[in-house]
Amino acid sequence: MPPAHRRITRATLGRGVLVLLIALGIISALWMGDPARLLAWGETFAGGPWATAGLVLLMALMLVFALPGTLVIWLIAPFHPPLVAVGLLLIGSTSGAWGAYRVAARLARTERDGREDNWLTDFLRRHGHVATQMALRVFPGFPHSMINYAGGALGLPLGGFLLAAVLGLAVKWGVYATAIHEATDAITTGEVLQARTLLPLVVLAIFLLLGSVLRYWIQRQHSRRRAGRP
Template sequence: MDDVHKLKKLKKRRPSYQLLLLVALLLLGLLAQKLDLVDWLEVLEVSRHYAHHWWFPPLLILAMAAFYALALPGSFFMWLTGALFVPIVATLIIVIGGVGGAVGGYFVSRRLARRECARIKHQPLFNFIRRHGDFVALCAVRTFPSFPHSVINYGAGVLGLPLGYFVLSTIIGFTLKGYLYSAAIYQLTTMDEPGEFLSWQLLAPLIMLSLLFIAAKLIFGRKPSLANGP
């Protein structure tokens, strides 16, 4: 009986295959982004031939959403869309695709980590991270340059952050990033030295916005967390 009891206890402590799959998706996505396995310049050249078709923007939105939902490097679509369309149209595509993929990633991680979350939801560290994962914090990390969106999407799902605040912060983040990137790429077509522009004129506003969100978080940090609902 003692052995059976120990075995059951060991099984409860052992991570479920759903959690292992979630971690694998996240790590593979980050690795794919670092290795840059796809020749995106070739994808851009092919895309130019089809960008004028009515079905191409919806296809971009679906592809971007799928990439983000599966923790793949969806940020490329910001650059691809910015190179193919005027800033306003590109921003709209980026926001719809980014938010769709973020919500998909949220529910994928929520589903895969549900059993593990039930085990650790009363742990102090889990509650601490969840308590500080409020609307302002989500806006700060979402607007910060190069911060992996897959980490935000999956992390919010695992923590069970309120979907409404998650979606709103995602809309804000993708709107700001999407427009800045799209406008920058649009201007790059007429610039002789784009590297200097990208090094600070594009990143500085995003960093400043992120710091402003962090400052607001520190100033109003003693107020009740939005992660616990209104």
């Protein structure tokens, strides 16, 4: 059986395709159907207390097993105020991070021989302090499953790992939840071009750009190290 981090790396492409398909499905549904009716249906389905608790638990379990649990944000953020949504997302994602950390730590004890680090694991091995982990959590482009499993496999201090997860994800979920909630309100009211709606989307676009640049730099440094270049 290949090491855990290799299995996660190979699954990243499949999860990316899944995310793209779901996003296209959501966009198509909103474009072709009645947005207000779809949002009302979603609030009925996902807005109740038991459904919300189930979604938070589902998010945690998916992240434990390196599945795209962060997609649950689309079932929470549109139907709750941003502060409430951030709290719910933090509970689910931090619990999932802790569970994935424990799973990876156990796997690492049995797969230590012949392990070859991927680019993110190699980076965290050399720069695993809390500030760096927090930055990776904030910016898109770094799958949470890779960060969670890399932290557990490397045995990063659990306290710092969880602190970075809470702080970084609080910033990230704050931006995402605000952008999604404002966009949802804009769809229902028709005020799409309001500055209040556009500002979170601009911040999100900046995060996406910075995350892409940071990921490219880390992967380039990893390639240079493997090639023996300074």
